[in-house]
Amino acid sequence: MSRTLYDLVGLAAGVAFIxxxxxxxxxxxxxxxxxxxxxxxxxxxxVVFFYANPGSSLPLNNLGWILGAMVIGLLIGVxxxxxxxxxxMPQLVxxxxxxxxxxxxxxxxxxxxxxxxxxTTAEVIFTVFTVIVGCVSFSGSVITFLKLQExxxxxxxxxxxxxxxxxxxxxxxxxxxxxxxxxxxxxxLLILAGLSLLFGVLFVLPVGGADVPIVISLLNxxxxxxxxxxxxxxxxxxxxxxxTLVGASGTILTRLMAEAMGRSLFGTLFGAFTAKPxxxxxxxxxxxxxSGSPDDxxxxxxxxxRVVIVPGFGLAVAQxxxxxxxxxxxxxxxxxxxxxxxxxxxxxxxxxxxxxxxEANVPYDQLAEMEEVNPTFGQTDVAIVIGANDVVNPAAQTxxxxxxxxxxxxxxxxxxxxxxLKRSMRPGFAGIENELLYDPxxxxxxxxxxxxxxxxxxxxxxx
Amino acid sequence: xxxxxxxxxxxxxVFVGFEVVSKVSSTLHTPLMSGANAIHGVILVGAIxxxxxxxxxxxLGLAVAAIVxxxxxxxxxxxxxxRMLEMFKGxxx
Numbered sequence: 232m233s234r235t236l237y238d239l240v241g242l243a244a245g246v247a248f249i250x251x252x253x254x255x256x257x258x259x260x261x262x263x264x265x266x267x268x269x270x271x272x273x274x275x276x277x278v279v280f281f282y283a284n285p286g287s288s289l290p291l292n293n294l295g296w297i298l299g300a301m302v303i304g305l306l307i308g309v310x311x312x313x314x315x316x317x318x319x320m321p322q323l324v325x326x327x328x329x330x331x332x333x334x335x336x337x338x339x340x341x342x343x344x345x346x347x348x349x350x351t352t353a354e355v356i357f358t359v360f361t362v363i364v365g366c367v368s369f370s371g372s373v374i375t376f377l378k379l380q381e382x383x384x385x386x387x388x389x390x391x392x393x394x395x396x397x398x399x400x401x402x403x404x405x406x407x408x409x410x411x412x413x414x415x416x417x418x419x420l421l422i423l424a425g426l427s428l429l430f431g432v433l434f435v436l437p438v439g440g441a442d443v444p445i446v447i448s449l450l451n452x453x454x455x456x457x458x459x460x461x462x463x464x465x466x467x468x469x470x471x472x473x474x475t476l477v478g479a480s481g482t483i484l485t486r487l488m489a490e491a492m493g494r495s496l497f498g499t500l501f502g503a504f505t506a507k508p509x510x511x512x513x514x515x516x517x518x519x520x521x522s523g524s525p526d527d528x529x530x531x532x533x534x535x536x537r538v539v540i541v542p543g544f545g546l547a548v549a550q551x552x553x554x555x556x557x558x559x560x561x562x563x564x565x566x567x568x569x570x571x572x573x574x575x576x577x578x579x580x581x582x583x584x585x586x587x588x589x590e591a592n593v594p595y596d597q598l599a600e601m602e603e604v605n606p607t608f609g610q611t612d613v614a615i616v617i618g619a620n621d622v623v624n625p626a627a628q629t630x631x632x633x634x635x636x637x638x639x640x641x642x643x644x645x646x647x648x649x650x651x652l653k654r655s656m657r658p659g660f661a662g663i664e665n666e667l668l669y670d671p672x673x674x675x676x677x678x679x680x681x682x683x684x685x686x687x688x689x690x691x692x693x694x
Numbered sequence: 695x696x697x698x699x700x701x702x703x704x705x706x707x708v709f710v711g712f713e714v715v716s717k718v719s720s721t722l723h724t725p726l727m728s729g730a731n732a733i734h735g736v737i738l739v740g741a742i743x744x745x746x747x748x749x750x751x752x753x754l755g756l757a758v759a760a761i762v763x764x765x766x767x768x769x770x771x772x773x774x775x776x777r778m779l780e781m782f783k784g785x786x787x
Contacts, residue, residue, distance in 0.1 A: 255729045265732075296758050312777065334767060337756050455734045459707075469739065473734065
């Protein structure tokens, strides 16, 4: 195959990726967009097997190893993607991103070993960049995975003199990077990789649980840039286009998410370095709350004209998506105006709740976004908060000291009645007490969300 | 390749990347992140190229590891994104 044809196919794959991202931006075209992207990636991968790079011949050397490795990758990747539960999606995206970053770093290291002293300065600089960022992306993603899977604490991990250690690590990463560029040795490069892995860990540890998705998105953009840099070293236009697209769109997406959470990107990443350990959830005193029975809830709902359902991660954990849809359908059949109020970061990553409700066949046009639903809470008779906490916590608007201050919330406190379905009085993912639970117009229904909802449905049917 | 050509491609791709996702609704943030994630799995192409010209066992070993990781990233990413998007349906009325 000629170089021209090879490059044309690469260009076609690049265009496919642009169409894929464009398609993914609208619900109607999203699935097709993703398939176009997969087609482009497949095309790009196939064509490599038919083009001999300068100084190489067909069939490719080490063909057996290459195909074998791809089969192993398929055997790991496909079952993981098929079996993962929708609630665990953020972890999986983090892991997939991490292995991508790791792959980019490895590619850069191999190419560096291969070029030896023939590497130009520009190539070495791009290699150093790829190794640093790829390793940071890999180890950082592993830490985000551990946090999301709750294999380690979701609270910010802050150690004494933490920011000095992090700053010192960063300085040594840059220093060793410069050493690699000037000295061109294998050992400096491996030291660089090790230090970068360490920096990735230190960089993500202080980030609190609720901010982890923003970090995943940022690391995703980072990995994109490493792929673009590899494209320069390997002389591949396709890798430059694909990597840059992901880098740029990932940056925008990160900013959109940070905005949805009312954070500055800088504050998310570096806020924890200056943060003091939070007050351990309230003063610990027992305060009275009003709890109700499923029948009380059913009666309240029966006489309501407008009900807003606010689902949170707890809903998904209890696998209650189908039951909540049943409740919504029942209320609609009784002539009650029902809407789902979806916070942009409901769940464990932005847009996660939409995926979880889509799984339960809730039509996406019943889901109201925050800006849409907030002005209507004044005319809402009942707001049902199911397994959510932080996204309705008025502390985000009223107490400047708290970690979620400034995050836009669903203003359920303006509704005439509020029902919380909770398992316990435990605070939410961000670990902050919610004053709303003690509000006189709040009724709490304790228990597993699915069991409670089932009882409410049968009580409401009986009325 | 000409450095200027590379810089041009890079700058134009940055603007295209900004433009195509600037108006995405929060509904689709998760699939979009996952889809973009799958796209950078195309580093698989790079991993295959370096495996082809690996001349030592160390190089080949690292390249094979890179192929495994990149394949997981690319194939897993597209499959899981499709699984999410398959479920997004509007009101059938």
